[in-house]
Amino acid sequence: MENQIRHRLVLIPPPLQGHITPMLQLATILHSKGFSITIAHTHFNSPNPSNHPNFNFLPFFDGLSNTQITSKNFVDIASTLNIKCVSSLKETLVHYITKLANENHGEKIACIIYDGFLSFIDSLAKELKLPSIVFRTTSATNLLTYHVCLQLQSKGYFPLQDSKSRDLVPELDLLRFKDLPLFNLTNQYDFLQSIGKTPSITPLGVIFNTVESLEDSSLNQLQKLYKANLFPIGPLHMIANDANNSSILQENDNCISWLNYNKPRKSVLYVSLGSIASWEEKELTEVACGLVNSRQNFLWVIRPESISDVSAWLESLPEDVKVGVAERGCVVKWAPQSEVLAHKAVGGFWSHCGWNSTLESLCEGVPIICQPSFGDQRVNARLLSHVWKVGLEWCNAIERDEIERVVRRLMVNSEGEMMRQRATELKHEIGIAVRGSSCDALNGLVKYILSLNA
Numbered sequence: 001m002e003n004q005i006r007h008r009l010v011l012i013p014p015p016l017q018g019h020i021t022p023m024l025q026l027a028t029i030l031h032s033k034g035f036s037i038t039i040a041h042t043h044f045n046s047p048n049p050s051n052h053p054n055f056n057f058l059p060f061f062d063g064l065s066n067t068q069i070t071s072k073n074f075v076d077i078a079s080t081l082n083i084k085c086v087s088s089l090k091e092t093l094v095h096y097i098t099k100l101a102n103e104n105h106g107e108k109i110a111c112i113i114y115d116g117f118l119s120f121i122d123s124l125a126k127e128l129k130l131p132s133i134v135f136r137t138t139s140a141t142n143l144l145t146y147h148v149c150l151q152l153q154s155k156g157y158f159p160l161q162d163s164k165s166r167d168l169v170p171e172l173d174l175l176r177f178k179d180l181p182l183f184n185l186t187n188q189y190d191f192l193q194s195i196g197k198t199p200s201i202t203p204l205g206v207i208f209n210t211v212e213s214l215e216d217s218s219l220n221q222l223q224k225l226y227k228a229n230l231f232p233i234g235p236l237h238m239i240a241n242d243a244n245n246s247s248i249l250q251e252n253d254n255c256i257s258w259l260n261y262n263k264p265r266k267s268v269l270y271v272s273l274g275s276i277a278s279w280e281e282k283e284l285t286e287v288a289c290g291l292v293n294s295r296q297n298f299l300w301v302i303r304p305e306s307i308s309d310v311s312a313w314l315e316s317l318p319e320d321v322k323v324g325v326a327e328r329g330c331v332v333k334w335a336p337q338s339e340v341l342a343h344k345a346v347g348g349f350w351s352h353c354g355w356n357s358t359l360e361s362l363c364e365g366v367p368i369i370c371q372p373s374f375g376d377q378r379v380n381a382r383l384l385s386h387v388w389k390v391g392l393e394w395c396n397a398i399e400r401d402e403i404e405r406v407v408r409r410l411m412v413n414s415e416g417e418m419m420r421q422r423a424t425e426l427k428h429e430i431g432i433a434v435r436g437s438s439c440d441a442l443n444g445l446v447k448y449i450l451s452l453n454a
Helices: 017-032 066-071 074-103 121-127 140-154 188-195 216-226 236-240 254-260 281-294 310-316 319-328 337-342 355-363 376-387 400-411 414-435 437-452
Strands: 008-012 036-042 056-060 109-115 132-136 205-208 229-232 268-272 297-301 329-332 346-351 368-370 391-393
Touching: 008 017, 008 074, 017 036, 017 109, 017 132, 017 236, 017 355, 036 074, 056 074, 066 074, 074 109, 074 121, 109 121, 109 437, 121 132, 140 216, 140 376, 205 216, 205 437, 216 229, 229 437, 236 355, 236 414, 236 437, 254 297, 254 329, 254 337, 268 281, 268 337, 268 400, 281 297, 281 319, 281 400, 310 319, 319 329, 337 346, 337 355, 346 355, 346 400, 346 414, 355 376, 355 414, 368 376, 368 400, 376 391, 391 400, 391 414, 400 414, 414 437
Parallel strands: 008 036, 008 109, 036 056, 109 132, 132 205, 205 229, 268 297, 268 346, 297 329, 346 368, 368 391
Antiparallel strands: none
């Protein structure tokens, strides 16, 4: 495209770390393919423009209250964004369209790529007569659950009795009702209608941050539902190969030095519940005791909002636990996760199973202790443990003896070694896909966008 006009794309993520990161990775990839990139974003959790000098940034009003932000109620946040952002984003885009025409010799927006979390953008793009493509930042299987749940809702399955929670869901291989992202969630039907709605004509395409071979069954079912172009072009972090930092939280690079210092291969358990989920202080103490009693090395992320003073809490631990943490542990507020998982010393990951973390772990051949909290994390945990067989399902209470047992199962026992072998096989399979099916899907996406503006 070097000799052609650079087509302008506007990418729109919601203000959540797990959505912003893959959107910026997608932007990096599309920029490398010759497109001009504008990121339209909310004021809350806005990305740092200095980390992405090749992009333009376009802020708009989000309407979120401090109470909503701190509550971390995603259904409420999604509902608010899809109501209060409509007029502000429309005004921002109309002004931007005029500015491009006046200042850039009649330049137009070639396509809007928006996160499916912001479902109102589909209608807004139609109103502005702009092509739109939806980007799904969760697994393809997770999106499929929304469609199946809508069907089950109409058949009277919900609310579901607890006795049925372990029953397998019709039309969803190996998933139980308890694995569904909106299992027994109040007001789930309206949310399902919004976030999982099936486009008939528009959006014109759907981008997935996934690998075709990992989710071929789900992708095939979605293809029949969508009747649109599907582009599974993941894992985006591997394809983007972007050194720019998209993290909202400040990363601590000291943990890499700790990993480098005299840590045997595959000897360290990386413990992180992501940017949202957290443990209570009592649970943190149980985790500390369990990790120390397992006698394994561990790198542990404890975010500041989990506990007000981590140093004081560490000092308050029993003396033997405190000594064990000092000898075998490293505790940080946030870590450069991709770099950590790629480190030769890391042999396991205790995770909330967010989709970004899941992909990053699969790409590095690292098996997982699965402790999902909400949403798509339960779907991903089930895929890891029962479909891909590289994860241990965690459903017990946070107690030190249980923690010691599950850590040793993954890090020491033959069960964990078999998972590491399987994870290594999947890592190889994903590497082939990056150069094969994902590359083909990306080229197809580029051609498709260009065809919209031919």
